[in-house]
Ligand SMILES: NC(=O)c1ccc[n+]([C@@H]2O[C@H](COP(=O)([O-])OP(=O)(O)OC[C@H]3O[C@@H](n4cnc5c(N)ncnc54)[C@H](O)[C@@H]3O)[C@@H](O)[C@H]2O)c1
């Protein structure tokens with residue numbers, strides 16, 4: 273099939289590359305001229321395990337192309353995916369200016385039937401708005417489908433190629449058939465395409481992310497109880513996770529959820545509910561718990577230093593919002609660092625992939641180390657903010673030789689509490705004593 277993908281950010285690039293990989297001809301369109309140039313020249317613009325190899329193969333074999341021109345990009349496409357940003361507006365609701373702007377432009381240049389697919393995370397009712405925006409200028413036939421994306425950064429290729437499910441929201445038989453054919457190679461593992469109306473599909477995406485965020489905030493509150501009651505959250509997690517009704521995944525307490533999706537989508541669903549005068553109480557609590565959890569480790573650090581952080585040199589392992597990505601959007605590490613700097617500490621950080629993004633944001637407000645061990649030189653304590661696998665089994669002797677004081681504040685529960693104490697470390701983690 274011939275496909276266009278508008279927006280070559282995280283979702284657009286993965287979507288375009290994976291559709292090319294299954295034999296489709298894909299043109300990706302972006303307004304960012306330098307991004308399009310780099311991608312056309314074979315330079316991948318995001319760090320995502322497994323993506324570069326298939327990106328390069330499909331680029332070389334001519335199934336994947338990039339352009340800045342919307343009209344050229346969509347001219348032959350039967351299906352046009354919108355993978356555009358939907359950032360929070362001033363009131364927290366999703367800002368639809370990118371999606372609706374492109375929809376209006378599409379109406380001006382479409383000359384034949386196409387399926388326009390909302391892949392971005394958009395509030396309920398957006399498919400109708402997209403239809404209206406296209407219909408302002410285009411009087412021919414077209415369909416708008418809601419096809420929310422559920423990929424996780426770091427495992428995006430696998431998530432896209434072997435999805436748990438594909439949600440297709442449409443009332444059009446014609447669009448349903450086209451989407452079914454397109455996704456057939458991805459659901460052959462037995463996982464379903466779930467067809468529904470557009471509004472239910474739009475809400476499914478927010479409900480999924482909000483439910484997952486709720487699980488995390490719930491576990492972060494259980495971790496708070498564990499710390500106060502002398503219980504161990506790892507045990508409680510295993511104890512409840514083995515019940516199929518609860519499930520083992522997404523029960524890890526830590527320094528709060530971050531990333532480009534959970535914070536924005538939880539906030540947007542709260543606002544959507546408010547617009548129809550519904551008070552979404554649970555989600556408001558989920559947000560509050562998360563805001564507090566991001567600074568829970570700072571409280572522990574302050575206590576350790578008797579509230580005297582001025583002049584303290586802190587090492588930080590991990591900056592990305594989670595491992596296997598260079599994405600730092602809403603990364604809890606950055607919020608922690610902001611507060612620690614405010615309180616007078618200095619920070620030397622190491623992250624395997626995210627440092628250049630952080631340099632652009634924070635410049636010389638912090639120092640950047642060449643390795644995880646270099647970050648420890650003369651440090652008064654180590655903070656662990658992202659669970660990169662290389663941080664899980666470090667050389668403790670090397671750490672001891674470099675740290676000024678053997679104190680570790682582990683926001684990701686990487687090490688065994690007893691073992692750390694036996695090695696003479698002052699060791700604080702989340703929900704464990
Ligand atoms: N990042 C994720 O893991 C993820 C997963 C699922 C869903 N989503 C949702 O998908 C959407 C896109 O997210 P993302 O992380 O890929 O965003 P992103 O910010 O990484 O990328 C968006 C891209 O769109 C481009 N763009 C903006 N205006 C444009 C225009 N008029 N024409 C062409 N291109 C334009 C930008 O230059 C950018 O490259 C959001 O709604 C997000 O919530 C994201």
Ligand SMILES: O=c1ccn([C@@H]2O[C@H](COP(=O)(O)OP(=O)(O)O[C@H]3O[C@H](CO)[C@@H](O)[C@H](O)[C@H]3O)[C@@H](O)[C@H]2O)c(=O)[nH]1
Pocket residue numbers: 393421422423424425426481484488521522523524525526527528529530531532533534593594
């Ligand atoms: O048990 C857990 C699991 C995750 N997290 C944190 O939650 C955040 C989000 O993690 P994850 O969901 O793995 O990353 P994303 O790539 O943001 O993916 C989420 O957001 C995407 C964008 O909407 C969706 O497509 C995915 O299904 C959804 O998992 C990160 O800060 C994690 O550290 C925890 O604290 N504890």
